Amino acid sequence: MTWVERMNKALDYIEDNLCTDIDMTKAARIACCSNSNFQRVFSIVADVSLHEYIRRRKMTLAAFELQNSNIKIIDLALKYGYDSPESFTRAFNHIHGTTPSSARDKGVILTAYPRISFLLTVRGVVPMNYRIESKDAFVVYGIESIMTTDNGxxxxxxxxxxxxALSDGRIDKLTRSTNMIPEAPNNLCLVNAICDYRPVEGNNSFPYMLFAYKTSKSQTEGYEEVIVPAATWAIFRTENHTVAGTSEAIQNLTKRVYTEWMPTADYEKIDGYELELYYGNGSTCWSEVWIRVKPKR
Known part of the structure; x- marks a missing residue:
């Protein structure tokens, strides 16, 4: 089963349970990935957080029911998992720009969000550059924060x-701790990023670290260390971008990895230890996204 098929199966489960408690762990398991990875990747590919998508779908179906039945608003609120008519009304108004009671009026304008389906994107004229590399285990160290996918x-x-971390000097301090200068041949920055490298509390949370590679010159005291296991990596490169455009470039590349490369590649993604490496400076920068893979059976 391809990544696209697994994601659509997970969305089938969510769609079938919009009126019950959706088990995000079960949905992620159907997609064959961790909860945090499932929600993070969904947000990147769909351009909306999973929680917001679910709210939109609930409010779409709720509007249909209001216009086509005599169901009471309090009963509709409970049906879609809201504790009170007030909280349901706030959610409904956020999506539709009107109250549930007004939704029954003739001529009222409502908003419908259809079910998302993940598809293979065919872009034959846009090249997808990547390389496969096997790496021994290595150690990184740096500054950690716990992120959440809630509401994107x-x-x-x-x-x-x-x-x-830039403004308070932590990145500068981490850079100095390497006791190195950027390598001239590839212009790799000394501080990069890694995420999803250990389990954390909260199904929607994942660790994110601004890291430097540990070498014999590194002064790592006071920093978190992560052992990145030996793995085969699929490595993807962005187009050139500015420093300010780094996040957008990486998100666009990641979306292409999941919708264009993974459905047709002879590799499957392995959860965890995703890297973002940054190169260049000023107006001539580029980035790489590293994901662990294994050959398809």
Missing amino acids: ENFNSIPQFWLD
Whole structure:
């Protein structure tokens, strides 16, 4: 079963349980990945957080029921998992721009969000450059923060983490701790990022670290260390971008990895230990996304 098929199976489960408690762990298991990875990748590929997508689907179906039945608003609120008519009304108004009671009026404009289906994207004219490399285990160290995918918060909290660490000097300190200068041939930055390398509390949470590679010159005291196991890596390169455009470039590349490369590749993704490496400076930067893979059976 391909990645696209697994993701659609997981969405089938979510769609079938919009009126019950959705077990996110079960949905992730259907997609053959961790809870945090499932929600993070969904957000990147679908351009909306999984929680927001579920809310949109619930409110779409709720609007249909209001217009085609005599169900009471309090009963509809309970049906879709809201504790009170007030909380249901707030969610409904957020999506439709009107109240549930007004939704029954003739001529009222409502918003419908259809069920998402993941498809293989065919872009024959746009090349997808990648390479496969096997690497021995290595050690990184750095500054850790715990991120959450709730309401797509990671899209804001990760860039903010970088900004905070830049402004308060933590990135400069981490850079100095390497006792190295950037390598001239490939211009790799000394501080990069790794995520999803250990389990953390909260099904929607994952660890994210601004890291440096540990060498004999490194001064690692006071930093978290992560042993990255030996693995085969699929490595993807962005187009050139500015420093400010790094997040957008990586998100666009990641979306292409999942919708274009993975459905047709002879490899399957292995959860955990995803790397982002940064190269260049100023207006001429590029990035790489590293994911662990194994050959398909």
